Amino acid sequence: MRNEVTDKRKGRLEGKVAFVTGAAGGLGRSHIRRLAEEGADLVIVDICRSVDSVPYPQSTPEELHDAVAEVQALGRRVVARQTDVRDRTALQEAYDAGLKEFGRIDIVVANAGIAPMLVDDKLEAWHDALDVNLTGTFHTIEVAIPAMVAAGEGGSIVIVSSTAGLVGIGGASNGGLGYAASKHGVVGLMRTYANNLARHSIRVNSVHPTGVATRMITDPAIVDFVAQDPILSEEAPNALPVDTVEPVDVSNAILWLVSDEARYVTGVTLPVDAGFINRR
Template identity: 30%
Template sequence: MRSDLKGKVAFVTGAAGGIGRGIVSRLAANGASIVVADINGEGARDVAASLPDALAVTVDIRDPVSVDRAVALTMETYGRLDILVNNAGVNTLAHRVDVDAFPVEEWHRIVGIDLDGLFLMSRRALEPMLAAGEGGRVINIASVVGLAAMRLQSPFVAAKAGIIHLTRSMALELGAKGVLVNAIAPGSIMTEATKALFYGAEGKFQAKTQAFMEHIPLGRPGTPEEIAEAVLFLAAPESSYINGQILAVDGGWTAGYMM
């Protein structure tokens, strides 16, 4: 789709990764100025250099000081913040085990980034958005595992389920203030992380890939560009009556069981 985002500033976390790159490219192609935010500062700068109007910021969303610095730099540069895309997130490759064996420190790492970091980033980014009084958009990247749990990744499942209800809670609180809050729940998306799990020649669970694909009606993983298109839809002026919704972009994964 095409939309007019000229004059809007979009702050995207995790923007140096595969899905993040797709999101910032799509928003920029529709006229938005982009804040490319990532803990990987070099990656953020590389992505920003490929866009027509972008600012790279290094941010650790677990750290309120780092978050505050990133939003302050955004305001110094652009004077506004209209769209927040909470895309940053992690899972684990090394610890795919039952909950009773899951390392406590790994639980805290994943939940600290995926859920706590999203809260800290939203809380700070909402300050200029609400102060401007012109409305805004918050788009949270959740996961289908927040809708239908999977085994061996309990903190990731818990964090993504938390994002889904946090999205709804935020929508109830912020809608009357003109800020629309929605989430996208991606299914299996072709990124470097999923290649390491399923789709690469050395994928940890490569032997299970066929069975996995048989559960998805479309029979394939999605692409970062398909997630980016959904983000653009929720960021666009045309979606002005959509609030508190969870959009599954999953090829039909959560529609039911393929028998």
């Protein structure tokens, strides 16, 4: 028998709506699950197709469909669109569709990102990393700002960066350099938005995971790439005795940042890295 007290527990995000990019698989799928478990309704987008410079499989339309079903099974409502964060117009349309459905959006999680890292790569890997990770994050926040400000109820924005956004790792390839530059770049966006939006009570923060146990990390092409980097290929790159963290560990950090428990936290870079950065 289920515990009656547990059944009546109010979720930390009850009555809130979250806009999440890159939501169909990997980290994004974990984020929407945790937000929904805590009571949030969702507006979710994902490109659901491959990017030529990315060596590992991207999410699919079927996975986006499954993500919708998972949110609904948790008793939450969801609006989903197959959308590329590089396309500002399409992203705005997806955001507006969610706003029309729910009447509000309180939380933005700029999660969409790629790691176009190949030992033998091309210049397009640099451009793709910047276009998706940095410009896509910029687009995600910009489409949300007007309605969040107009609502006058504050809000929370979280950018998913990386340990590569705080230290100089990633190797010398076009994709590796682009990844590090883009993940550093979103920290600049975060800090500036945190200042710009503070007067509207909109908080902006970033999270910085070490390696996360998703298909991006386990794909043979990425494993080969990491083996070529003297820092990333260390036998024990993290201080704590784990090789990777789980997606839910990152999602829990995001959940805290967007909840009222972190109501006065803004402009911070929060590592979820098992001590990786501390060892550098």
